[in-house]
Amino acid sequence: MAVRPKRPARPTRTSSIASLRRAAKRCHACPLWKPATQTVFGAGPDDASIVLIGEQAGDREDIEGEPFVGPAGRLLDQALDEAGVDRDALYVTNVIKHFKFELRGKRRLHKRANAAEIDACLRWLDGELAAIEPRYVVCLGAMASRVMLGSGFRLMQERGTWRALDERRWCLATVHPSAVLRSRIAGDYDGAYAGFVADLAKLKRLPR
Numbered sequence: 001m002a003v004r005p006k007r008p009a010r011p012t013r014t015s016s017i018a019s020l021r022r023a024a025k026r027c028h029a030c031p032l033w034k035p036a037t038q039t040v041f042g043a044g045p046d047d048a049s050i051v052l053i054g055e056q057a058g059d060r061e062d063i064e065g066e067p068f069v070g071p072a073g074r075l076l077d078q079a080l081d082e083a084g085v086d087r088d089a090l091y092v093t094n095v096i097k098h099f100k101f102e103l104r105g106k107r108r109l110h111k112r113a114n115a116a117e118i119d120a121c122l123r124w125l126d127g128e129l130a131a132i133e134p135r136y137v138v139c140l141g142a143m144a145s146r147v148m149l150g151s152g153f154r155l156m157q158e159r160g161t162w163r164a165l166d167e168r169r170w171c172l173a174t175v176h177p178s179a180v181l182r183s184r185i186a187g188d189y190d191g192a193y194a195g196f197v198a199d200l201a202k203l204k205r206l207p208r
Helices: 017-024 059-064 071-083 115-132 142-149 177-186 189-204
Strands: 050-056 091-096 101-104 107-110 136-140 170-174
Touching (some): 017 115, 050 142, 059 071, 059 107, 071 189, 136 142, 142 170, 177 189
Parallel strands (some): 050 136, 136 170
Antiparallel strands (some): 101 107
């Protein structure tokens, strides 16, 4: 039976984003670092008032070393622009900092991280949030939503609504842009994209 790794201690509030990024490059807390090209840490202003949290690095992110630079990232950029939100003002990151994949011929196909891998990687997300101290957190997808809002959160029923995390932080959950891309297969892309933009537009009407 596999032994679930112990979650590393939460970084201190004095850890800077730069020091966390340097430390994450050497992270061997779970096996995902072995086949990955590099750690994909968060990017954006280290004093951002809004942090966007995705699920895990993808193929393009693994190659370039930056979050949301592949197809899902391009759709996110388009949706943010349509919603009137400046991505350059946001800090964007993922729960999982390495690309987990399986090979199909020469293609590297995304594979979902398991609970032990999520648990091992959360030290970095904890550190990012502690260093930045954002007022607002936006979860993109079910994994990030469960991490921030608990396992009982129902994304498709409760998306697009600001929720208080504590006395000073708010959280909003929406779908991951990759889910919007996949909606093309079902033929309901226009509705999925419009709903995604509408959720992101809530960043123009922030709770106080």
